[in-house]
Amino acid sequence: MHVAIIVSRFLMTGTFARRTQFFLAPQWQLAVLLAPNFPLAGRATKQSSAIPAWRKRIEDRIAKARALIGRLISFRSGNNRPRVVRSVRMAFAGTKISLSQPDITQKLTERIDDLKQKIAAWGKRIRRFTERSRRFNQNRLFQSDQKRLYKSLERPEVCGAGPGPDQANTVAFWRGLWSEPVNHSEGSWTEVVASQCASITPMDPVIITPDDVAEAVRRAPNWKSPGLDGLHHYWLKGFMVCHAVLARQFQEAINQKSLPSLFTTGITHLVPKDQPCD
Numbered sequence: 001m002h003v004a005i006i007v008s009r010f011l012m013t014g015t016f017a018r019r020t021q022f023f024l025a026p027q028w029q030l031a032v033l034l035a036p037n038f039p040l041a042g043r044a045t046k047q048s049s050a051i052p053a054w055r056k057r058i059e060d061r062i063a064k065a066r067a068l069i070g071r072l073i074s075f076r077s078g079n080n081r082p083r084v085v086r087s088v089r090m091a092f093a094g095t096k097i098s099l100s101q102p103d104i105t106q107k108l109t110e111r112i113d114d115l116k117q118k119i120a121a122w123g124k125r126i127r128r129f130t131e132r133s134r135r136f137n138q139n140r141l142f143q144s145d146q147k148r149l150y151k152s153l154e155r156p157e158v159c160g161a162g163p164g165p166d167q168a169n170t171v172a173f174w175r176g177l178w179s180e181p182v183n184h185s186e187g188s189w190t191e192v193v194a195s196q197c198a199s200i201t202p203m204d205p206v207i208i209t210p211d212d213v214a215e216a217v218r219r220a221p222n223w224k225s226p227g228l229d230g231l232h233h234y235w236l237k238g239f240m241v242c243h244a245v246l247a248r249q250f251q252e253a254i255n256q257k258s259l260p261s262l263f264t265t266g267i268t269h270l271v272p273k274d275q276p277c278d
Contacts, residue, residue, distance in 0.1 A: 210243040
């Protein structure tokens with residue numbers, strides 16, 4: 001029997017949970033097939049540490065300026081070796097300054113100070129460009145993968161880590177917030193609002209199509225933390241034959257005004273924060 005027919009018949013029957021299991025099964029199968037191709041846990045992987053071209057150019061200027069400052073100071077101290085003299089002449093090229101003039105010591109000091117100021121300006125430029133690049137990358141990462149951004153913002157090491165919070169108390173606290181039923185108080189003002197809205201023309205019925213499902217999952221992050229079903233967006237994108245069934249299920253939920261419990265149940269991850277360094 002054709003695979004598409006099998007998939008369609010399977011998804012036409014059963015509950016949300018059963019259909020979720022259908023999506024989850026290929027994940028384990030694919031993990032088994034690809035496991036030999038992935039590195040073992042703990043094995044170091046190569047990280048790209050290429051220096052941007054603009055930063056390398058500025059750092060080369062700083063290195064050359066520092067080398068020239070060293071030779072100017074050496075010449076001012078009385079070192080007259082040919083290589084040092086040649087570097088000093090190059091430093092004053094185009095300035096009509098002769099090395100034999102009486103105030104050459106003052107000129108050397110001025111030239112050294114000028115080079116130091118340039119080095120300071122180049123250093124500030126590197127810090128400014130680096131900060132701008134960091135903000136740009138963080139903004140772009142926030143749009144594509146928020147989990148990865150928050151991981152990168154965490155401290156690389158824990159300073160002065162003490163005992164963590166008691167797990168039972170923490171679970172009880174959050175369970176009291178999320179699991180307790182809420183009793184909404186409906187005062188007389190709700191009837192007033194309902195009467196005022198009675199004359200408003202209701203919106204047209206919402207029709208969910210397979211194209212709507214495909215568009216909704218197209219821009220969703222592939223491996224963002226899933227919900228209770230454990231299903232990542234990657235599988236919803238890949239199993240396009242299931243988009244029609246998902247559209248029908250969502251349409252039934254809207255028409256019947258009821259949703260499965262997994263649609264309205266969230267997950268709270270308890271992750272203690274690192275203690276800041278003193």
